[in-house]
Amino acid sequence: MAKVLDVKHAALAAGLLVAAGAASAPVGAEPLFEGCPSGPILERFVEFGRTGKMPPDLGKWLNTPDAQYVEPWKPFDNVDYVGICWVSAWLIHTDDGVVLIDTLYGPFVDTLVENIRKTGTDLADIRYVLMTHGHFDHAGGAAALKPMLPNATFVMTRQGWDEAIESSRASQGGPRAWDMIEPEMVVADGDEITLGGNTFTVIETPGHTWGTASYAYDVRDGDETHRAITIGGLGLNAIEGPSQVEAYIESVDKVRSLVEVGGVPVEVHLTTHGFSDNLEENRQALAARAPGVPNVFVNPQGLLKQLATLRGGAVERLHVERNK
Numbered sequence: 001m002a003k004v005l006d007v008k009h010a011a012l013a014a015g016l017l018v019a020a021g022a023a024s025a026p027v028g029a030e031p032l033f034e035g036c037p038s039g040p041i042l043e044r045f046v047e048f049g050r051t052g053k054m055p056p057d058l059g060k061w062l063n064t065p066d067a068q069y070v071e072p073w074k075p076f077d078n079v080d081y082v083g084i085c086w087v088s089a090w091l092i093h094t095d096d097g098v099v100l101i102d103t104l105y106g107p108f109v110d111t112l113v114e115n116i117r118k119t120g121t122d123l124a125d126i127r128y129v130l131m132t133h134g135h136f137d138h139a140g141g142a143a144a145l146k147p148m149l150p151n152a153t154f155v156m157t158r159q160g161w162d163e164a165i166e167s168s169r170a171s172q173g174g175p176r177a178w179d180m181i182e183p184e185m186v187v188a189d190g191d192e193i194t195l196g197g198n199t200f201t202v203i204e205t206p207g208h209t210w211g212t213a214s215y216a217y218d219v220r221d222g223d224e225t226h227r228a229i230t231i232g233g234l235g236l237n238a239i240e241g242p243s244q245v246e247a248y249i250e251s252v253d254k255v256r257s258l259v260e261v262g263g264v265p266v267e268v269h270l271t272t273h274g275f276s277d278n279l280e281e282n283r284q285a286l287a288a289r290a291p292g293v294p295n296v297f298v299n300p301q302g303l304l305k306q307l308a309t310l311r312g313g314a315v316e317r318l319h320v321e322r323n324k
Contacts (some may be wrong), residue, residue: 032061036070036085041275062086065107072115073283075270075297076219076228078198081283082115084108087137088272088279090230091119092217094196097127100152101215101230102272105140105178112141113148123148127195128185131156132232132272133212134164136171136178143179155185155193157204159211187213205255207248207314208233214255219268221295228268229303231255234276234310236317245318252311259300259307267300277306 033040044058061067068084075081083089083104089112090101098121104112116123126149131139134156142154142164156164161183168180187193189204203214212232219228239245258266271277285296 032057032067036274036280038275038278038280041086045275063107065111068108069111070115072118073287075283075286076221076226076268076295078218078220079228079270080115080119080121081279082112082119083274084111085280086273086275088230088270088274089115090270091116091121092198092200092219093121094198096196097151098125099128099130099193099195099198099200099217100126100149101130101270102132102138103129103141103145105136105138106176109141109144113145124151126152128152128193128200129154130193130200130213130215131160131164132214132230133209134160134162134167134180135209135233136167138272139164139180140168140178142181146181153185154181155187156183157188157202157211157213158183158186159206160209160213161186161211163209163211203229203254203258205232205251207244207251208235209238210244210247212251216258216266219270221298226267226298227258227264228270228297229255229258229266230270230272232272234271234273236314239317239321242318242321245314245321249311249314249318252307252314256304256307256311259303265300266303267298269299269303269306270297 044055048054048058068086070081070083070085073081078093080091081088082091083102087104087108088102089104092099092101103109113123129142129145129149129152131142131154133139139156146154164180168178171177187202189202191202193200198218201216203216205212205214214229214232216227216229218225236245236248255266269277271279274280282296289295
């Protein structure tokens with residue numbers, strides 16, 4: 001099983017992702033990495049966090065479509081990865097249509113659509129688009145996708161919609177302006193969306209932003225079914241004060257309870273940013289999986305370890321915020 005990255009640093013890196021979108025890529029920029037290696041990418045984001053300055057080569061890489069491209073792949077029988085290297089997007093197939101989690105943004109919307117089609121999915125079969133929060137890299141593609149997905153309902157929490165619309169408005173007139181659609185389906189903690197025998201449960205997890213949501217759903221691996229979660233945000237960026245960090249800690253504890261509960265516990269984390277959780281390395285391990293070997297993504301203990309580390313970092317941050 002692939003080693004789990006130091007997610008305390010991963011949380012720091014993920015918290016800097018919004019700023020990363022500020023860099024632009026010149027024509028002909030060379031890829032910074034060979035493939036999509038989690039460790040080296042994480043190291044560069046940690047460097048960014050330490051200096052407060054976006055390394056020019058990292059900024060170029062983040063905005064180079066060829067360098068960001070990832071071929072679609074299947075972690076589970078009913079799930080396709082259709083995102084890019086640094087931002088995830090997931091397709092969950094059901095007996096009555098498809099659910100898309102997050103929208104990518106800007107030039108990568110075309111990549112997302114291409115990847116969806118490569119899985120054999122008809123865009124008209126997408127019934128819901130579940131957005132985790134209002135940052136541009138997760139909701140910025142909604143406006144472009146909306147006319148292409150005639151049967152899809154776009155979903156986010158009330159505060160998530162508000163944050164996305166506010167962020168979009170603030171970007172207008174700038175070099176990286178992006179548009180946001182008007183709110184459609186508004187969900188809250190505990191709401192369930194049932195489609196084709198799968199139930200998608202909304203878990204409000206404020207902290208990364210106040211409107212962040214996570215989604216739990218079933219994934220299939222042969223004859224086995226597991227409960228998975230896509231945690232909406234791991235980073236502590238744009239913190240307004242101690243109360244937001246306190247909310248983050250409560251959110252981590254809420255997710256942990258879902259892993260530790262009896263009955264049907266969460267066993268799988270399909271992350272929003274692959275480099276924070278060894279996504280590429282786990283993909284390779286899964287591709288080399290021998291018959292009878294467990295799916296590397298079914299790893300509740302790894303998820304608990306990640307959550308414990310995130311919580312520890314948040315407790316330290318809370319001390320800082322309280323003593324400002």
